[in-house]
Amino acid sequence: xxxxxxxxxxxxLVLWILLLLAIVILNGMVGDWGRLAGGPDNxxxxxxxxxxxxxxxxxxxxxxxxxxxxxxxxxxxSTAWKGVIETLxxxxxxxxxxxxxxxxxxxxxxxxxxxxxxxxxxRFLISACRSLPALIWAIFLVILVxxxxxxxxxAMTIYTVGYLGKLQYESIEGxxxxxxxxxxxxxxxxxxxxxxxxIPEAANDLISHSIFMFEYNFRSGxxxxxxxxxxIGYYIDLYLxxxxxxxxxxxxxxxxxxxxIIDFISIYARSFFTEEEYLATPNWRDVFIxxxxxx
Amino acid sequence: xxxxxxxxxxxxxxxxYETESPLVSIPNLEIFPxxxxxxxxxxxxxxxxxxxxxxxxxxxxxxxxxxxGAEIPSKPLRGVLGYIPxxxxxxxxxxxxxxVMLGARAGTNDRKERKERVxxxxxxxxxxxxSREPIRRxxxxxxxxxxxxxxxxxxxxxxxxxxxxxxxDEETLAMVLESVTSYVRDNNSALIVxxxxxxxxxxxxxxxxxxxDGRVNPFxxxxxxxxxxx
Numbered sequence: 001x002x003x004x005x006x007x008x009x010x011x012x013l014v015l016w017i018l019l020l021l022a023i024v025i026l027n028g029m030v031g032d033w034g035r036l037a038g039g040p041d042n043x044x045x046x047x048x049x050x051x052x053x054x055x056x057x058x059x060x061x062x063x064x065x066x067x068x069x070x071x072x073x074x075x076x077x078s079t080a081w082k083g084v085i086e087t088l089x090x091x092x093x094x095x096x097x098x099x100x101x102x103x104x105x106x107x108x109x110x111x112x113x114x115x116x117x118x119x120x121x122x123r124f125l126i127s128a129c130r131s132l133p134a135l136i137w138a139i140f141l142v143i144l145v146x147x148x149x150x151x152x153x154x155a156m157t158i159y160t161v162g163y164l165g166k167l168q169y170e171s172i173e174g175x176x177x178x179x180x181x182x183x184x185x186x187x188x189x190x191x192x193x194x195x196x197x198x199i200p201e202a203a204n205d206l207i208s209h210s211i212f213m214f215e216y217n218f219r220s221g222x223x224x225x226x227x228x229x230x231x232i233g234y235y236i237d238l239y240l241x242x243x244x245x246x247x248x249x250x251x252x253x254x255x256x257x258x259x260x261i262i263d264f265i266s267i268y269a270r271s272f273f274t275e276e277e278y279l280a281t282p283n284w285r286d287v288f289i290x291x292x293x294x295x
Numbered sequence: 296x297x298x299x300x301x302x303x304x305x306x307x308x309x310x311x312y313e314t315e316s317p318l319v320s321i322p323n324l325e326i327f328p329x330x331x332x333x334x335x336x337x338x339x340x341x342x343x344x345x346x347x348x349x350x351x352x353x354x355x356x357x358x359x360x361x362x363x364g365a366e367i368p369s370k371p372l373r374g375v376l377g378y379i380p381x382x383x384x385x386x387x388x389x390x391x392x393x394x395v396m397l398g399a400r401a402g403t404n405d406r407k408e409r410k411e412r413v414x415x416x417x418x419x420x421x422x423x424x425x426s427r428e429p430i431r432r433x434x435x436x437x438x439x440x441x442x443x444x445x446x447x448x449x450x451x452x453x454x455x456x457x458x459x460x461x462x463x464d465e466e467t468l469a470m471v472l473e474s475v476t477s478y479v480r481d482n483n484s485a486l487i488v489x490x491x492x493x494x495x496x497x498x499x500x501x502x503x504x505x506x507x508d509g510r511v512n513p514f515x516x517x518x519x520x521x522x523x524x525x
Contacts, residue, residue, distance in 0.1 A: 178380050178382040186376060186451070192400060200393065
């Protein structure tokens with residue numbers, strides 16, 4: 001196949017054409033733009049009447065069961081803390097299980113490491129795991145194993161395999177060819193090449209994707225709880241049913257803070273593998289401010 | 296050389312990426328133990344492609360290549376062939392030691408011997424202080440020494456090196472060249488090296504193959520050049 005050289009101006013033109021096409025399609029779908037006229041006012045009213053101020057009482061200890069923690073740690077008896085911790089546990093276990101299953105699968109799916117008769121069936125399997133969102137997997141698994149965190153863990157593990165698998169085999173296929181050539185020429189086996197060349201060479205991406213998946217699973221955990229698969233989603237669903245949006249807003253703020261912390265951990269972990277010196281010493285600003293704005 | 300079996304032999308080999316546009320044709324070439332053969336020629340003529348073809352990474356358009364009696368690329372040659380590509384092929388996020396260990400791993404299955412080979416090769420290349428450093432933190436010259444150490448730890452019968460002496464200062468260049476040539480001499484191995492600096496190629500090699508548009512000359516030992524047609 002003929003390779004196309006990347007041209008910045010042509011790419012910008014293609015992007016403009018795509019944007020124009022998207023606007024035309026959206027216009028066709030919406031039809032009457034007048035309906036949106038009252039939208040911003042409604043949003044402001046909803047925000048100040050129902051969401052603001054967030055009800056941080058979700059961080060207060062529950063009356064039952066009785067809290068046995070020290071007074072300064074009594075927030076650990078709150079629904080928010082318990083929900084966040086359970087969601088983090090589900091996300092952690094699902095991400096680790098997903099990573100363990102994904103790594104050999106992504107090596108098998110990479111066309112630069114495996115023959116086509118292995119790579120294509122593996123890709124079909126990975127796509128199958130990704131074709132249903134975690135929420136739908138959770139519904140099936142709640143039916144299969146009952147309500148609770150196990151259904152959540154299994155649902156997110158399956159989705160992790162689908163999502164992480166694709167990210168990782170694309171990273172592996174994007175690796176520079178020469179280390180693989182050198183290893184193949186000296187006669188190392190496929191297994192040795194995968195373990196000693198591919199994994200260390202792709203370490204930056206593999207770690208970044210895995211931590212991104214952990215963050216994704218944490219956010220998914222807030223949704224799959226709604227179908228009874230455990231975690232903070234259970235409480236969000238509960239307060240949504242009682243129209244207590246200020247409490248829901250408090251949960252959303254807590255989720256946002258946890259996501260930021262995970263993002264910081266991601267940047268810190270990747271700093272060990274980056275070649276860019278300014279990324280090698282991360283600080284809190286890296287989480288909030290894009291690096292290019294500081295050059 | 297006469298009665299010895301060649302380490303590499305090429306018969307009626309045509310190389311290139313597409314059948315319609317072959318890069319180089321080589322009617323007959325045999326390289327014997329202890330020989331150092333330099334390949335020179337203008338950029339883009341097919342020197343690196345020839346090396347990659349002998350390494351079994353690129354299929355020849357036609358003809359047959361054997362390395363130590365094994366047809367290339369149908370049989371895997373574990374440890375027999377050492378390869379230093381132009382871009383070195385190092386694992387950039389891994390340490391110097393890890394990279395050198397790749398060569399030792401291909402060279403022997405004995406774990407103790409592997410460690411000894413790695414330690415010796417790193418020491419020989421003057422990289423002892425850097426052995427735990429990731430490759431990406433090393434200079435271009437240091438990276439070339441790591442790639443050479445990887446090959447020395449492997450102890451192959453044939454070394455294929457693509458401009459492995461560039462980016463080295465005079466002193467280091469002499470040290471690296473001496474290490475590799477003495478390895479070839481002492482172990483009855485062979486070295487095929489792509490070298491753009493003709494005078495350096497002439498000084499280090501027993502034979503110089505020049506890939507050019509000219510006709511094919513018989514292979515002559517040092518110092519006369521041989522011309523392959525392309």
